Amino acid sequence: MKKYALIGENITYSFSHIVHQEIARLADIKLRYDILSVAPKAFVGAVNRLKQGYDGFNITKPYKLDILPFLSQNHSKTQAVNTVKVLGGELIGYNTDGLGFMRSLEYNNIDIDGDCLILGAGGAARTLAYELDKVCNVFIYNRTKQKVFDIINDLKLKNTCWTDLKSLKPKVIINCTTLGLNDEMCLPDEANLQNTQVFYDTIYNPPLTPMLKLAQKLGKTAVNGMGMLFFQALEAQKIWNNINLNQEQISEALENICDKVK
Template sequence: MIKFGLIGRNISYSFSRNYFREKFSRESIAATYENFDLQSLDEFPEVLRNNRELKGLNVTIPYKEEIMPFLDLIDPVAKEIGAVNTIQIDPEGKLTGYNTDHFGFKKALQQYLRSQHQKALILGTGGASKAVAYALSSLGITFTYVSRAGGEERLTYEQLDERVLKEHQLIINCTPLGTFPNTSEYPQLPVQLLTPAHLIFDLIYNPPVTKLMELAKLQGATVVNGQKMLEFQAEKAWEIWNRS
């Protein structure tokens, strides 16, 4: 029986395992899906040695960037993004890295976009934020990163004043702040400055309504979680794994 799996750290909560196990059961697919919870990517070669039946892997936090040197080939889009979340393993054991996050995010976002969503703030600078940036660029939406430290062409949370929030009416949370079990946390966005014109897309899916989403909704903003993005990127990964 062929096997698929997820590489990450502290991933017992994982969306992917439940999603694919349910898919395999529903569609009568003879395959299994397993979590490979690694404290370090030094353990990755051992995973491959001990699981010769692996045909594909998903990659999640914190390894979307670190995994790239372990791969034999990297798809040009994933290379441009600088992060990999899907690995195809061919019969000879060759590993090819792809990024399906940008596809999932773009498809999940598009139905909510309105004329005022021309400029975006991306909260966080990790692997997921790079896929989001790629998707926004493909939609013609300009963006600015926000991080605690700030830096060149980045804002700090302290710089998010009324002028910045009025100019950027699309905000994407790519940080893990607010993920279960730490559900009271949220990025230090000045939520009191949000308006009904704002769209807040939080990549977190557990809980379904994060603290950030809850506070934004009180201001009349439109809020979206990461569930559909994950479903779309997972189906794209499945398509990649099944290419001949």
């Protein structure tokens, strides 16, 4: 039986094992998927164990850039890595977050036809900015400006800039911070929601963060990160096991996953 895992810090809340097992069930393959929550000082040892005993693994906060020195190859266009294939004792990096995000927009019938505000400047923000920069104006709000400038310069983004939120009236707001995991509001007080139609939170547990509750109260579109989690996992399984699911299977998988995590 093939073995996979998710590695991150303080990730006992993760539903990744449920998602990957559901994808495997529909593809009629058997696999094991572990959740490895490790502190930074234990990261190197955990990567070595994964390299020796697993067929591949996913990476989440805060290690999407920390994994880079351990890779023999990196196919990620944004440097940040969320998927690793173990092949012949070597680690090969990929990023499926961007495609997972874009497919989740399509699945939820969301068209990007206005300015997008991204909250945060971590690995997820980096990848989403890269994808959105191709189709709209992107504004990133983060307390540390330099992290935003690093994203723009590293990825050579042409339609992305840092914002202090003054005069900005975004059509779409995307939370890429961890604020919301413990019922915190991620929206800064100075955010202008006058034109905002879509509130997207990359957090999926809890399914309704304070930002999404506000969106529902305002009668706007509220989307959590479950779709992104599913589609990036499906892309990872395509890399690992050449798995493809049809539209009917995708709908069945998402329905079953949502039932299991209620």
